[in-house]
Structures are given as C-alpha cells and as structure tokens.
Amino acid sequence: MSEFADTVTVITGASRGIGRSLALSLAAAGGTVVINYKRNTEAAQKTLAEVEALGGKGITVAADVEEPDDIDRLFDVVESTYGTIDHFVSNAAASSFKPIMELKAHNLDRSYAMNVRALVLGAQRAVPLMRNGGRIVTLSSYGSIRAYPSYANLGSAKAAIEAWVRYMAVEFAQYGINVNAVNGGIIESDSSAYFYDVPGMPALDDVLRLVPKRRMGSVKEMSDVVLFLLSEASGYITGQSIVVDGGLSTIAPPFHADTAPPLRLPEVPPAAPTRRTTDG
Numbered sequence: 001m002s003e004f005a006d007t008v009t010v011i012t013g014a015s016r017g018i019g020r021s022l023a024l025s026l027a028a029a030g031g032t033v034v035i036n037y038k039r040n041t042e043a044a045q046k047t048l049a050e051v052e053a054l055g056g057k058g059i060t061v062a063a064d065v066e067e068p069d070d071i072d073r074l075f076d077v078v079e080s081t082y083g084t085i086d087h088f089v090s091n092a093a094a095s096s097f098k099p100i101m102e103l104k105a106h107n108l109d110r111s112y113a114m115n116v117r118a119l120v121l122g123a124q125r126a127v128p129l130m131r132n133g134g135r136i137v138t139l140s141s142y143g144s145i146r147a148y149p150s151y152a153n154l155g156s157a158k159a160a161i162e163a164w165v166r167y168m169a170v171e172f173a174q175y176g177i178n179v180n181a182v183n184g185g186i187i188e189s190d191s192s193a194y195f196y197d198v199p200g201m202p203a204l205d206d207v208l209r210l211v212p213k214r215r216m217g218s219v220k221e222m223s224d225v226v227l228f229l230l231s232e233a234s235g236y237i238t239g240q241s242i243v244v245d246g247g248l249s250t251i252a253p254p255f256h257a258d259t260a261p262p263l264r265l266p267e268v269p270p271a272a273p274t275r276r277t278t279d280g
Contacts, residue, residue: 003232005030008085008191010126012036012065012118013092015043017189018139020221022089023047026230027056034078034085035060036092065092065118075125086232088126089163090119090138093191095154097198115157116164123144123168123179133176135230138165139222140183142245150198158183162241169239170215178238180229185245188216209257212247 004026015020015037023033024047035058044060051058060083063074078085095111096103119138126136133234143155161181165166168179186207196204198218208215225244228234237269243249 002030004230007087007230008032008034008078008082009084009087009089009230010034010036010074010085010122011089011091012074012122013038014045015040015060017191018184018187018219018226019089019091020047021219022091022226023056023058024054024158025227026218027051027058028055028057031056031095032057032082034082036049036063036065036074037061038092039065040160040200045138051113053065053246062162065122066094066114068094068117068121071118071121075122079129080271083129084131085126085134086132087135087137088122088130089226089230090122090136090173092118093154095157097150097195098153099150102153110116111153111157112160115154116160119161119164120188123172127177130175133198134178135234136172136177136218137226137229138181140181140241142183142185142243142249144183144241145249146255150199151195165241166239173238175239178234180237180239182222182229182242183241183245184222185243185248186211186216187219187222187244189219192216210248210251210255211245212251212256215246217244217246222239 009026009031011019011023011033014023023035026033032058035044035047035062041062048058048060061074061077063070065071094114096107098107104122123136135160138161140158143151144158144162165179165181172179222244229237
C-alpha cells in the first residue's frame with residue numbers, strides 16, 4: 001500500500017489498541033504517524049519505536065483530547081512539524097458504565113467532551129491542514145444502534161458521533177475530504193476487558209456464543225477497515241458507519257444459538273384433490 005508512503009496521519013489514543021494497530025499498519029506502508037496519548041509516555045514511545053522499526057516515521061504528542069486547549073496544542077505541534085496532514089483518526093474514547101439513574105452531571109459532561117466534542121474540535125483543526133483533500137475517520141461501537149446494560153452514556157455519545165459523521169461528510173466534501181465511522185462489535189482490547197469486568201455483567205463466553213462468528217473481533221480487524229477508509233480505494237465512500245461486528249447486529253431473538261434440531265416446520269400434507277361432478 002505505497003499510497004501511504006508520503007502521508008501524515010494524526011491518531012488520537014494511538015499508544016494502544018486499535019490506534020496502535022493502525023499506526024503500525026501505516027508505518028509498514030511507509031507512512032508518518034502522529035501518536036497522540038494522554039499520560040502513558042512509555043507505551044507511546046514503545047509504539048513509536050515499533051513504527052520506526054517498520055520503516056515509518058512519526059512523533060508522539062501528549063494531549064488530553066477531553067480538553068480543548070490540549071486539542072489545540074496537539075494540532076499546533078502537528079502544523080509546526082509537518083505543515084499539512086492527510087488523515088485524522090479520532091480514536092480516543094472514555095466514559096462511565098452505569099445505569100442511567102446513577103449517572104451524574106459530570107459523567108455526562110466528560111463523556112460528551114471526550115467522545116463528541118473531541119471529534120468536532122479535532123476536525124475543525126484538521127480540515128484546514130488537509131490542503132490536498134483527506135480523510136477523517138472516527139471509531140464508534142454497536143452501542144450506538146443497540147441498547148445494552150450500563151452503556152447508555154457511551155452508546156449515546158457514539159450515536160452522536162455517527163450523526164456528526166454524516167453532517168461533516170456533506171460539508172467537507174467540497175474540500176475533497178471524506179468522513180466515515182467504523183462501528184465495532186465486541187473487540188478484544190483493554191476496553192472490552194474493562195467493560196466485562198463490571199459486577200453483574202454476563203460472562204463473555206455466554207455473550208460470544210450468540211455472535212454468528214462465535215468469537216471476539218481483533219484490533220487488527222478494526223484497524224484494517226480504518227486503513228481501507230484512509231485509502232484511495234474508498235474514494236466514493238463518505239458519511240457512512242461501517243459495521244465490524246462478526247454479524248452481531250444482524251441477529252435478534254429467538255437466537256440461532258438457542259435452537260435445537262430439527263428446527264423446521266412440520267410438512268403440510270398436500271390438499272386432497274377436488275372431485276368434479278357433472279349433472280345428467
């Protein structure tokens with residue numbers, strides 16, 4: 001994928017998980033990556049070392065995208081270092097996992113700031129730097145279209161993100177910029193491990209048996225779809241949320257996993273032939 005050889009990609013939350021996986025894929029294709037992170041300098045530096053070992057280039061920038069001033073500082077560094085960028089990937093996310101009645105005002109404010117506002121303010125800074133067109137991709141989840149326990153705060157933020165993607169796609173098309181989201185299902189990552197550690201949550205194995213693919217997705221499978229959306233091959237795709245969930249969002253009860261053979265309706269006997277009679 002040599003098309004990434006001279007590109008600059010800003011990835012928030014790139015020191016681990018999907019962001020790290022994407023950074024490594026871009027590096028293997030000769031790309032330059034801006035590895036944003038919040039506080040784990042060691043993990044960010046390790047990711048940068050891996051990027052360079054793969055033949056890519058990059059820098060690390062510590063910035064908490066929950067804070068508008070930090071978003072400005074991130075893009076100030078990017079602009080002073082590279083002048084232009086090609087891609088902005090809004091990947092960093094965080095929220096609180098609680099029932100709706102237990103959410104406090106600060107839980108709502110921080111989830112909005114970290115997930116929704118960070119995308120919008122980041123896009124506002126990224127677009128002027130995409131002087132030759134570009135791509136914006138954000139990470140969503142199936143909580144944006146389905147309701148499940150303790151996920152209301154983050155799920156509603158992800159739904160808002162997907163709405164922003166549609167509006168951005170229309171407004172930014174004039175600049176040659178595509179905007180899309182990647183909506184992930186149950187992905188094997190630190191985030192999913194944290195979520196399923198919530199007391200009272202069903203066992204992960206019990207959940208996975210209902211997924212048509214019968215397994216978790218990988219961060220590489222997610223980042224590969226992001227990579228596609230950054231590529232020239234996705235040139236006519238914008239304003240979309242691409243689902244990567246092993247078929248999870250296609251199913252509904254009664255679940256196939258709960259059925260047993262023979263799983264078919266009894267055969268209906270053929271209707272008896274109608275006798276025709278004649279008078280005379």
